[in-house]
Amino acid sequence: MFYRSIARPFLFRLEPETAHELALRMLKVALGSEAARAAAARRFGREPFGALARFGLRFANPLGLAAGFDKNGVAIKQLAALGFGFIEVGTVTQHAQAGNARPRLFRLPADRALINRQGFNNRGAAALAARLKAQGRPPCVLGINIGKSRVVDVADAVPDYLASFELIHPHADYIAVNVSSPNTPNLRELQRADALTALLDALQRRNRELAAQYARRPVPLLVKVAPDLDERELELIVDVARRAQLAGIIATNTTTSRAGLRTSARVVAAYGAGGLSGAPLARRATEVIATLYRLARGALMIIGVGGIFNAEDAWAKICAGASLLQLYTGFIYEGITVARDINEGLARLVQQHGFRTLDEAVGCQAEKLLAVSHQPSALAR
Numbered sequence: 001m002f003y004r005s006i007a008r009p010f011l012f013r014l015e016p017e018t019a020h021e022l023a024l025r026m027l028k029v030a031l032g033s034e035a036a037r038a039a040a041a042r043r044f045g046r047e048p049f050g051a052l053a054r055f056g057l058r059f060a061n062p063l064g065l066a067a068g069f070d071k072n073g074v075a076i077k078q079l080a081a082l083g084f085g086f087i088e089v090g091t092v093t094q095h096a097q098a099g100n101a102r103p104r105l106f107r108l109p110a111d112r113a114l115i116n117r118q119g120f121n122n123r124g125a126a127a128l129a130a131r132l133k134a135q136g137r138p139p140c141v142l143g144i145n146i147g148k149s150r151v152v153d154v155a156d157a158v159p160d161y162l163a164s165f166e167l168i169h170p171h172a173d174y175i176a177v178n179v180s181s182p183n184t185p186n187l188r189e190l191q192r193a194d195a196l197t198a199l200l201d202a203l204q205r206r207n208r209e210l211a212a213q214y215a216r217r218p219v220p221l222l223v224k225v226a227p228d229l230d231e232r233e234l235e236l237i238v239d240v241a242r243r244a245q246l247a248g249i250i251a252t253n254t255t256t257s258r259a260g261l262r263t264s265a266r267v268v269a270a271y272g273a274g275g276l277s278g279a280p281l282a283r284r285a286t287e288v289i290a291t292l293y294r295l296a297r298g299a300l301m302i303i304g305v306g307g308i309f310n311a312e313d314a315w316a317k318i319c320a321g322a323s324l325l326q327l328y329t330g331f332i333y334e335g336i337t338v339a340r341d342i343n344e345g346l347a348r349l350v351q352q353h354g355f356r357t358l359d360e361a362v363g364c365q366a367e368k369l370l371a372v373s374h375q376p377s378a379l380a381r
């Protein structure tokens with residue numbers, strides 16, 4: 001209520017990225033003390049399904065904050081206090097970089113959407129590693145998302161990712177390999193089977209070496225994919241991911257599509273290039289999750305992301321095959337109660353549909369969903 005009637009109208013009057021920076025700063029100050037975070041955690045933290053076991057980690061609840069919100073890991077403890085079961089920081093790159101010229105983030109309120117072309121603005125993997133070392137472990141699962149530095153040619157991506165990996169691996173509960181942002185030239189080429197195999201194999205090799213060196217288990221590795229891939233491309237990615245023994249796939253990143261928007265085409269065109277997130281992405285992301293679920297046959301965990309605003313949206317992704325969920329745009333539109341509201345609503349939905357646990361419901365509608373989406377009318381998206 002407070003967010004929708006007071007905070008959001010205020011923030012939405014500001015330039016979007018300025019609003020983002022201000023909100024992050026306010027959060028850091030308001031939840032700066034241990035006592036304030038404990039009070040927030042009591043108010044927002046929910047564990048409706050008990051601890052969820054996923055790729056060797058335990059999640060208090062299935063809803064995480066997606067990559068891009070806290071790129072430099074400056075407010076992890078504060079965000080965890082808002083009830084997220086996990087936080088994915090980044091994308092970070094080996095080299096610190098400014099990203100694209102501003103403005104590069106746009107709101108489409110009529111569509112409950114955002115368009116961004118930030119281009120991995122971040123202070124670099126070494127700075128993130130130093131901050132995480134100084135801060136100590138956060139009170140929830142921490143994922144770190146790594147990407148390619150802009151100054152590095154896509155042909156030389158492997159050593160660039162490896163450099164980030166080496167810097168951040170001691171601090172990550174899991175590592176997400178981002179090959180799907182539309183805002184770094186040619187990055188999405190790394191989703192092709194040959195390039196992806198080379199990248200993931202190299203990261204896993206180093207992962208195992210480091211695990212042996214430090215006498216611990218390898219860090220779970222996941223790959224984050226675009227929603228703009230067809231079934232054949234998804235099949236190849238699942239194949240590569242399985243052979244590289246990945247823990248899972250994060251589906252999906254933002255889309256380059258502009259289909260079906262309510263915002264006028266003239267306004268959308270004026271915003272220019274970038275990735276679209278939020279409600280218009282929801283259905284496509286859910287289809288990708290169902291496709292991956294069917295292809296992976298339990299061998300890979302799927303983190304479902306794209307257009308989750310409420311418990312029903314979250315439920316649709318669980319039923320499609322996601323074992324964990326993330327959101328970004330939903331946080332901007334729904335505010336600080338979003339994790340609590342979704343977790344509480346999800347618990348009710350699981351019960352209403354007659355399941356005893358969340359895990360029982362994972363993938364329960366995948367086949368049905370794919371049968372519907374393969375009818376010609378539904379394909380026109």
Ligand SMILES: Cc1cc2nc3c(=O)[nH]c(=O)nc-3n(C[C@H](O)[C@H](O)[C@H](O)COP(=O)(O)O)c2cc1C
Pocket residue numbers: 066067068069071090091105114116118120145178181224252253254276277278279281305306307308326327328329330
């Ligand atoms: C402003 C903005 C910045 C983002 N930055 C990143 C990023 O750095 N790395 C990444 O993997 N995804 C990034 N994303 C994508 C989100 O993590 C998420 O995959 C996508 O927005 C779909 O989820 P949503 O509809 O809940 O926002 C960004 C999204 C937005 C809106």
